[in-house]
Amino acid sequence: MKLYAGLDVSLKEISICVVDGEGKTIAQGNCPADPEGVMGWFRNRSLAPQQIVHESGMLSIWLQRGMSRLGLPATCIDARKAHKSLSARLNKSDVGDAEGLAQLARTGWFTPVHIRSEGADRLRGLVTPKRHQSGAVDWSGRLSKCGDGVMRSLLFEAATTLITRVRKFSALKSWAIRLAGRRGFAKAAVAAARKLAVLMLTMWKKETEFNWQKEAVA
Template sequence: MDYYAGLDVSLREISICVIDADGKSIARGCCPADPEGVAGWFRARSLSPKQIVHESGQLSIWLQRGLERLGLPSVCIDARKAHKSLSARPNKSDAADAEGLAQLARTGWFTPVHVRSETSDGLRCLVGARAQLISLRKDLEGHIRGILKTFGIRLTGIGKGDQRQVFRDQLASAGERDPVLRAIADAFICAHATICQAAADLDRAVKENAEKHPVARRLMTIPGVGPIVSLSFVALVDDPARFRRAVDVGAFLGLTPRRYQSGEMDWSGRISRCGEGHAKHVVEAATALISRTRRFSALKSWAVRLAGRRGFAKAAVATSRKLAVLMLTLWKNETEFKWKERAVA
């Protein structure tokens, strides 16, 4: 007889429920929150489930990879959609959720989640770590400005490289006015220098990885697409074969409008924004293409004309969707962006 298992995963333990093909509960229990613990729990009871289902969450990626390495037929499903089914139960508990997930495994009424490769996750973490350090640096600089304005001290703007050293020099000069400001300046100067150096190191690592990555290197031939955008896109998509049509990547990144249709009502709203936070880099690439890229291309010409007709904001979203489709197409075809000479009248 076929058996189906549901795993309700928490940080310390996993609640397990196994049911048969008729939906009857066969076994229940808990095990440590690790793949070996799950495999050991099934071995101890001589159970070989046909399908194991668990929800997406903090440990889902690590757990899914571990279960696959152990040869267990596991599937990670969308937690938001599973919640619609599990919330129909009057009582909420880990054991009840595990049973509900087992029932979903039996009926097949679930949406699998693509678990990215470790390589893609590494690139995603690298880009995210760089962005986090830059955010910390900006927060620190803004906090320093706010403190000094209380004493009537206004610092000049911050650019790149040496100008950040000028900012620290100004902060040191401001600290000479008061012992309290001196203590604050000493601590903040050290923290600011450390964060700037760490951000510069990660920025260098991002550029090096983009130059070495064959796909990212091809994507950077597109106007407006640089190391950050190319690596973010590669990390998000992971496997281009996931998309049967290249235009589907726009919806994946949350760049397509929402639609609501019921009876005689049918309207389209703003973009869904269902994609991950890294999808914003594609919009930044579109903005750079429209406003900062100087070299002529048919893509830039189209984007500029659209901005003139519909406004910059809508043009940036439409251009980012077109860029995403173009990047996926180049990835699948293993080609580079082809520049065209400006037409002569």
């Protein structure tokens, strides 16, 4: 039997409702406002929903990451759009909202909100460009020194390999070689390292693969 769950989250506790494929309520209750509490609530009742939804809010990032780590099929949904559906319901309460969210999970009438993983946040920190401001001078560039030093070293090594050893050309390699001719190898390698990090982050978020180009792009 397919089950769907809605979580109405507050700072102190979470109201949970589980419905079946026909919309019938199977279980309702409350648990502590943490991922382990949600997991324990389902485990104690031998329930395994195929879809769990909760609204975007103060705890949504932390809650989503925690539930994902625990293997729960959770999705954070747009709170503003969900509110339009929930506001039409007669029973306005935490329990009623949880049941309404469970029905949204069942029907699929919701808009997912992308929650970055912790790894993506760390990578994002590494690729934050350094910025300098002094009077009329304002420039940004270089690889930020915040974050993991080992990761920065690996990115620089990868960029160096791309420029000097990789025979297959791509737009990124072509750009890095031209930059090295103008600004020197060291600056080109640092710039290419940052572009590699941005590229990997984009591929990670969009779940795509790198597409090589046959010829260098001028």
